Amino acid sequence: MRKAMVLFASLFVATAWASSESSEGHGEGHEPSTPEYILHHVSDSNDFELEVPLGKPIHLGAIPPIRVGSCEPKMTDHGPQIPGLGEGCLDLSITKHTVMMWLAALLLLGTVLIWSNRDKTKLVPRGAGANLIEMLVLFVRDEMAIKNIGKEDGPRYVPYLLTAFFFILFMNLLGLVPWMATATGNLAVTAGLAICTFLVTQAAGIRAAGLGGYLKHLTGGVHPLLWPIMIPVEVLGLFTKPFALTMRLFANMLAGHIVLFFLLGLIFILGHPGVAVVSVPFAFAIYLLELFVAFVQAYVFTLLSALFIGMAVATGHHHDDHGHGEQGHGHAEGGAGHDHGKAHA
């Protein structure tokens, strides 16, 4: 392992040396500055290019844009511009991050369908793949769904939580593979995922409390005179949760990659290959940290989703406690609801 690290670092140093020389040689061409390069790398684009070490990126071409609605380009001061969604144009272009997301989805489907043990005649999983998948499935079910949503309603939301966890995990990890990009480092992708959680949470709330109970919960259970204050607060509360999910995942994934690139970029910014001795090991450490963060962020997103669903379900049980006959069950759920209520407050 240590040998591998030394090899890795020396390789990077050599690369840095060579590229600094080459950049000195071809300095007069349009070379993007380091921050530009990094921001170009982490942001989405319609262009598909293969970055070549020590050379110029190879352009693989672009998928023609797909636009739905009235999308005549308008001439503005800054040149022709595509109108936004507000003006009735939906840009459905397949971008780099879309492709990465699909790739992650395909990898996820392939991994789970090939390696998971789904043979009912074999109740015990065999092999690392089947055991790992089952361990994660059991972890999501027991530690997230059942702990936060409850024994009664938890299992219903396990497939959603599992899909969210694995999908995010695969997108995060795919971003750490060379030449790939992090789809979860794009605000639109994380917003889409948060919208899924938002919809599931609201559905869980309506399912548990009924539409009446759900709307009643939005009033916060206070005197009608206070409703004009309470309802906006509650509605705002509904949207802050998915917003927090969106920003957390996006910022974490993006920040990690930017830090990683800046550490390596220091070599070019400071212009001396010796910097590599410091920055490459740092970058390597950050890379390992990023591997950890990939898991942690998938875990956090799923855990918070489970928590939000649990809160929605608990408010439902809070409102119609009498609906449940079993004393013990009602009591336990009531206790959980109380806790969640506190957390919410």
Added chain:
Amino acid sequence: MFLPSVLAASSLVSVQPGLIFWTLVTFVIVFFVLRSKAWGPILQLVEEREKQISAAIESAKRERAEAEKLLADQKTAIAEARRQAAEETRRNQQEMEKFREELMAKSRKEAEELKVSARREIDEQKAKAIAEVRAMAVDLAMEVAGKLVNERMDDSKHRALAEQFVQGLPLSGSGNAGVRRSA
């Protein structure tokens, strides 16, 4: 150099609605495929396994309790059998003792009876013999006396005399001696 690129990076925080759309579509497809093909079966399998394990534990507990009960039953049965056997032996011994005593008593009685009857027989025979001996003694005495006297004695007179003499003899051994002496 830095600020303009950061401003250019505002593309980072701009949200493309198209990508949200594609995310939703992808997520929903992945969700439904995985739910029907993977999560459902895996969760069912896990539940089945949990059920089987808990059932196995339950049945093991039940069987152990049953085995313990059976063992206790057997232990009490063995103790009972042992006790019964001891009882039986004791009773047998008692019976044997009684039987032996009875047998002994019976045989003793029989022996006693035999002895009594033998004695009676002996007495009878002795009496008979004595009577016979007496009769013979009278005859012998008369014959001896007749020869000695060389004279025929009056039968009835002398017979009475001899009988008187014999009558005077003692009954048993001394009687015999008397007979011998008189002879």
